[in-house]
Amino acid sequence: MLQTVSFAGLEFSPLVVLLPVAFLLVAATRFILHWLHLRERIWKVAWFEVALFFCYLAATVYLLGGR
Amino acid sequence: MMKTMRVLVTVLLVLIAGGAGSWVWNDYMYSPWTRDGRVRADIITVAPDVSGWVTKLDVRHDAVVKKGQLLFQVDAQRYHAALAKSEATAENEKYALALAQHKYERRKQLVKSQSISAEDLEVARINTQIAEANYKLALAELETAKLNVNRTKIYAPESGNIINLNLRQGNYVSQGVPVLAIVKADSFYVTGYFEETKLPLIHLGQHATVTLLGGGELTGEVASIGRAIANTNTQSDNQLLPQIQQTFNWVRLAQRIPVDIKLASVPQDIRLSAGMTVSIHLSEQ
Numbered sequence: 001m002l003q004t005v006s007f008a009g010l011e012f013s014p015l016v017v018l019l020p021v022a023f024l025l026v027a028a029t030r031f032i033l034h035w036l037h038l039r040e041r042i043w044k045v046a047w048f049e050v051a052l053f054f055c056y057l058a059a060t061v062y063l064l065g066g067r
Numbered sequence: 068m069m070k071t072m073r074v075l076v077t078v079l080l081v082l083i084a085g086g087a088g089s090w091v092w093n094d095y096m097y098s099p100w101t102r103d104g105r106v107r108a109d110i111i112t113v114a115p116d117v118s119g120w121v122t123k124l125d126v127r128h129d130a131v132v133k134k135g136q137l138l139f140q141v142d143a144q145r146y147h148a149a150l151a152k153s154e155a156t157a158e159n160e161k162y163a164l165a166l167a168q169h170k171y172e173r174r175k176q177l178v179k180s181q182s183i184s185a186e187d188l189e190v191a192r193i194n195t196q197i198a199e200a201n202y203k204l205a206l207a208e209l210e211t212a213k214l215n216v217n218r219t220k221i222y223a224p225e226s227g228n229i230i231n232l233n234l235r236q237g238n239y240v241s242q243g244v245p246v247l248a249i250v251k252a253d254s255f256y257v258t259g260y261f262e263e264t265k266l267p268l269i270h271l272g273q274h275a276t277v278t279l280l281g282g283g284e285l286t287g288e289v290a291s292i293g294r295a296i297a298n299t300n301t302q303s304d305n306q307l308l309p310q311i312q313q314t315f316n317w318v319r320l321a322q323r324i325p326v327d328i329k330l331a332s333v334p335q336d337i338r339l340s341a342g343m344t345v346s347i348h349l350s351e352q
Contacts, residue, residue, distance in 0.1 A: 004102060004346045006280050011102060011344065015095075043073040051077070051084035058087030061094060 014065060021064070022057040099268040099349035101259045103323065104277065108341040109254035111225055112245035116218040117141055121238050128232040132223040132249065141240060143219040146212065153212035157205040160198070167191070167198035226252045255339045256330055257287065259347040260323035266292070273349045275328045280344040283337045289349065290329035296322060 005012040026049055033039040042048050123140040126132060171191040178188045227249040234246045257277050261269060269292060277285040302310045328347060333339055 004278060004280070011280055011346075013102075041073060043070075043077045047081055048077045051080040054084035054088045054091075055080065058091050061091050065094075 014061075018057065018060045018064060021060050022053055025056040025060075026053045097265065097268070098351065099261065099265050099273070100347060101261050101265075102346045103261075104257055104259040104328075104345040104347045106279075106339050106341055106343040106345060107256055107258050108339075109225075109251040110230070110341070111227070111249045111251060113138065113221065113224065113247050113249060114243050114245040115139075115141055115221055115240045116242060117146060117215050118240065118242045119143075119145065119219070121234060121236050121240055124234060124236040126229050126232065126247075128229060130229045131252075132227065132229060134223055134226045136223045138221045138223055138229075138247070139234065139236075141219040141221070143216055146215045146219055150209075150212040150216050153205070153209040157202070157209045160202040160205040164195070164198040164202045167195040171195045223249060225249060227254075228252070250341060255333060255341070256290070257285075257328040257345055257347065259326045259328060259345075261326050262321040263324055264321050266324055268351070269326055269349060275350075276348045277328060277330070278346045278348075279337070280346075283334070285330055285333065285337065285345075287328040287330040289326060291327045293325040293327075296324060 005014055005016050029052060030039065030049065033042070039045065119141040121139050122142045125137050125139060132138065171188075171194070174183055174188045174191040177183045178185060230248040230250050232247045234240070238246075240246055257275075259275075269289060271289050271292070273289040275287045275289060277287060279285070300309065300311050304310055326347075
């Protein structure tokens with residue numbers, strides 16, 4: 001699984017990939033909630049989305065990080 | 068009721084996010100893994116035991132050699148001459164000893180008939196011992212000369228690959244100066260440089276997964292954990308005063324301790340070279 005990201009002889013932390021993946025998942029969730037008209041019902045949307053980002057990040061690290 | 072539900076959902080998610088963030092932090096900072104690992108191997112430096120011109124070079128760069136295979140040969144003429152000289156010296160000393168023993172035996176008879184003094188007999192006995200010692204010395208020198216002749220042929224001490232061969236036929240090689248190196252076959256292992264904060268999580272025999280930067284995965288187990296690394300603060304200047312390094316007050320870098328990983332097996336499709344970069348993950352048990 002994704003333990004290191006090597007590009008052109010440089011080795012990067014897998015977070016370089018996992019962070020954008022988590023961000024894209026948050027964006028997708030946001031789009032779906034908006035489409036379902038649920039987003040306006042959320043209390044403190046900013047808090048909700050930041051928390052969602054950390055949940056998605058942990059999930060991607062767990063699932064894609066080879067654990 | 069609806070308002071309570073809305074608040075509850077956000078609060079619950081924030082709490083879960085706190086736990087998830089904490090797990091990610093601990094996973095990266097305190098689980099036993101490192102990207103700072105290198106492939107290593109047992110390297111044998113080969114140096115001739117005698118000096119002279121290289122008269123025959125039987126290997127090429129990167130060649131595979133077997134244990135006991137002839138690598139190169141040093142001009143043996145000088146050592147053959149030294150051997151002949153030592154043989155002659157040994158023979159000379161052998162006859163000198165025989166002569167001294169003969170004289171001693173003869174004088175033992177003469178002293179009974181009081182033809183010579185007891186002192187003369189004692190001198191003859193000591194001369195015999197001196198001749199015996201000289202003979203032993205000559206034999207030892209003969210052994211050294213034979214050894215030198217044998218050592219003009221340099222054989223591979225182990226099976227492996229020739230590395231860094233800059234030797235050419237006709238070069239002059241000196242005793243004890245390495246001229247090539249051999250990477251011992253099947254001696255590859257991995258050393259991971261783990262931060263000291265992760266050491267409590269590492270123990271001997273722990274299962275390791277090694278990922279090569281160029282692709283490929285190997286498995287192994289922890290074979291040893293380094294007991295010492297260099298400390299720059301222990302160096303002294305020319306007045307023998309300790310040279311203590313300055314540090315930033317707020318930032319400390321964790322030292323890295325070498326941990327050796329013994330590889331279980333190397334798949335056929337993976338070609339290892341000592342010095343390659345690897346990432347190492349140790350099991351948490």
